[in-house]
Structure formats: C-alpha cells, structure tokens
Amino acid sequence: MTELNGTDKATPLQTYDEAVDWINGLIPFGIRPGLERIESLMSQLGNPHQRLKFIHVAGTNGKGSTCAFLTSVLLQAGYDVGTYTSPYITKFTNRFQYNGEDIPEETLLKLSNRLRPLVTEMASTPLGSPTMFEVSTALALLYYAEVCYPDIVVWETGLGGRMDVTNIVTPVVSVITNIGMDHTDVLGDTVEQIAWEKAGIIKPGVPVVTCAVQPEAIKVIQERAKQLRSTVYLAGDQFSYRRLESGKEGQSLQFTGPFRDLHIHIRMQGVYQCDNAVAALMSLELLRQYMAFMLDEDDIKLGFQNAFWAGRFEKVSDNPLIVLDGAHNPEGAESLAKSIIDGYPQKKLILMMGMLANKHHEAYLQHILPLVDTLILTEPDFRRKMAATELLQIVERVRPAIAKQELDIIVEPNWAKALDLLKSRTEAEDLGVVSGTLYLIADVRAALLHQTDSEKGW
DSSP: OBOTTSOBTTSOOOSHHHHHHHHHTTGGGOOOOOSHHHHHHHHHTTOGGGGOOEEEEEOSSOHHHHHHHHHHHHHHTTOOEEEEOSSBSSOGGGGEEETTEEOOHHHHHHHHHHHHHHHHHHHTSTTOOOOHHHHHHHHHHHHIIIIIOOSEEEEEOSSSSTTSGGGGSOOSEEEEOOOOSOSHHHHOSSHHHHHHHHGGGOOTTOOEEEOOOOHHHHHHHHHHHHHTTOOEEEBTTTBEEEEEEEETTEEEEEEEOSSOEEEEEEOOOSTHHHHHHHHHHHHHHHHHHHSOOOOOHHHHHHHHHHOOOTTSSEEEEETTEEEEEOOOSHHHHHHHHHHHHHHOTTOEEEEEEEOBSOSOHHHHHHHHGGGOSEEEEOOOSSTTBOOHHHHHHHHHHHHHHHSOTTOEEEEOOSHHHHHHHHHHHOOTTEEEEEEEOHHHHHHHHHHHTTOSSOOOBO
8 A cells, every 4th residue: 555645654764854844744634624634543552631631721812822831831840741832933832842842853753653654554444544743743642651650741633623533542631722703614604613622622521721711601601511510610700800911021920729829920021911821821720729739839820931832922023013813814913913002102003914814814803993094005925825915805895994094905925025124114113913714923033043953833
C-alpha cells in the first residue's frame, strides 16, 4: 500500500521537515467532526490518554490566553506541564509544549513514524484517513504519555467541543471561556447551538468553569452540567473580579472566589484578558481545593504576571507603535475595540486587516470600523483567504452608517507591502493595529520581529 503522496508505507520519514509535510499533507481531508478515528488510533496505541490529567479548555475566544495563564502558574508552582494548543504562530512544534519548551524535532519525527503506518492502514478502511488535526492530537497524547510524563496537560480544543477530537480525554477541570458566533458552518448558527457544542466537553462529575455571559448560553451549560452532575462555576456568580488599573505595564484585578480572594497583575494588555485570567484562576483554585495541588499565593501572582501569549493585543513595535491582535470574529472585534479605547484613547488608528472567507465580517466591522482613520485591506498568505477586493465590498456596504466621514481606505493584497504601508502611515502620535486571521498575524509578527524560522499554520 502507498501513501496518498506516493511514498511507500514502509519507508520511514527521514527528517523533521518530512514529518511536518506528511502531517500537513492530511489537511485536504479537512475538518471531520467525530471521535471514531482518534478512538481507534488510541486503542491501537494502548490508550495513552487514560494515564494523564487534563485541564480541557474550550470557548470561542480566549482559549490560547487562558491556556497560557494556566501553564505559567502551574510551572511557577513547580509542576511539569504539557500544553497543547492551535493554531501555532511561529513553528509547528509550538503546538506541543512541555514545561514551556517545544517538542524536540527528533521526537516529533520519531512519533510521526510510529503513527504513520496506523494512519495509512486506517485510510483504507471505512473510517477513512485521519485528518491533520487528529494525527497532531494523537502525536501530542503519545508525547505526553510516553515521552515526557507531565503532572498535568493544559489541553485546548480545536473546534467546538462535543465532536472535537480533543474530547477523547476526561479532564479534572473543564473550562468554557465564552460563547460567540464563529465557525457557524460547523457548530450551528445560534448561541444555543454553539453553546451545546462547547458544553460537550463537560464530563460526569468534572467541575466546569465558564465566563459565558449570554443567558441562553449559560442555560445550556448549566443544564448539561446538571445532567452529568457536574458543578458549574460561573463568572459573576460563583466568582467575580474587579479591574483595578491598566497601563503600559499591564493591568491588575481583584478576584473574589468561593475559597479566597486574590489580587493579581497581568502583563497582557486588552480588557478581555481579565476574563481569561479569572477563568484560569478559578480553575487553579479548584485544583488546589479539590485535587491537593500546591499553589501558593506568591506562585500564583508570579505565574500570572509572567504569562504571555503571542498575537493577542501584543505590542510588537514602539516606533511606530504597532499592536497585533488576532481578532477574527464579532466578539473578538468588540473586545479589540474596547481595548483600543481603554489603552490608546487619544490615538489616530491605522488598521490593517486580512480575513479568511466566511460570513461574519459585517458584524466584525460594526465593532471596529467606527474607530478607524485609515483602513488597509490585505490578504493572508493562506489557501482560504478572502480577496481584499471582496473585503472592500463589505466595508463599502457598512461604511455609510458607521465609519468616520474622512475614513481613508487602501487596498493592497500583498500583506508585506500592506505592512510597509502601515508602518509608513503610522506617525509618532498614531496607533497601528494589525488584526484578522492568525495566519496573517503569524506572518506579520515574524516580519516585525525578524523571525526567520516562522512556519505558521494550523
């Protein structure tokens, strides 16, 4: 039997690049919700996931930042931590971290060669070939269960929750950061439907932490938890916070929880990071209270203060002042707008944006366009990109009702040229923002920070 790319099943992959190419070569199989293929792979491998502890993180926005807060605090407290996230900003190995370090390339190669015959064999069965994300998830589980043995794995969903491949695990805590209108083609086009998919990560008796705010989403989560006899810790109910101050060095907040109150400082900017921080903090409090994790107050404070997540309201340049934010849906745009108003209220805004082709860009623009003085429309270097000219048509439709009269619009499909325009247009008193799909953010970030090994992708 031969692989789809024509290589012999028996021929081992020789290099890290070959292994990544093989995994990415499964992308054409797309997103295929369901657990049958990952369950079959895990069964053949001895179910390694059953030997691990997980914090499972789902939600529309904020998953990556919440994972970063959890990881930072647990590391500061002396625990060995696996962190599985997606998409990656710089390099494919970013997805699989152990104690803050990427999986070694030679380990990824070795585990890929272990999985490859199983994947090839499954491709010839009625189940069909595992997808790229399924193989990546299987690789992560092997890495954590058989190579590095973390005390706990911070485990981010890929898409949704209920039918997401990561849902093969039974965690010690489930986290649902928030609910918003994203991936509606897969998850449903109402808040209730999307909440139902996210609530699919709730497991019997496992506590769930959420910062969901819509009454209909909260109802779905609470009803699902009740069915499974799981306790819900809801922001604004079982725990809350008060934002105390914000500035160039970050922001501080007062957390009020069921077990104790804490004052923490985070260096991540953006109003929305407070919600992510307290979701992580409530989850950590559950580990401490019910699972005997040793989490001293000093370690918690240091962990939150040191936490970092690339591409989320991240200042990458002072001269000119440029911030990157991977807001790509309406809720993300609303949070970005609040953060700009909160952090840079007097600045003239030059916004560069590039999107993938989906149907929520009008709602996105409703939130951000009223703040914009100069809009640079571009295209991410990615197969599912939206043409800048198509994005312009959407902008022109919504512009009369919400945009500044003197709004200046520039269309530059080449993202690198668009970035040069952004830099030249952002003067000393201005704020430049790059927003949209993380595939664009990854390229722009690599260019601004002069990273030569950026791979960017799923």
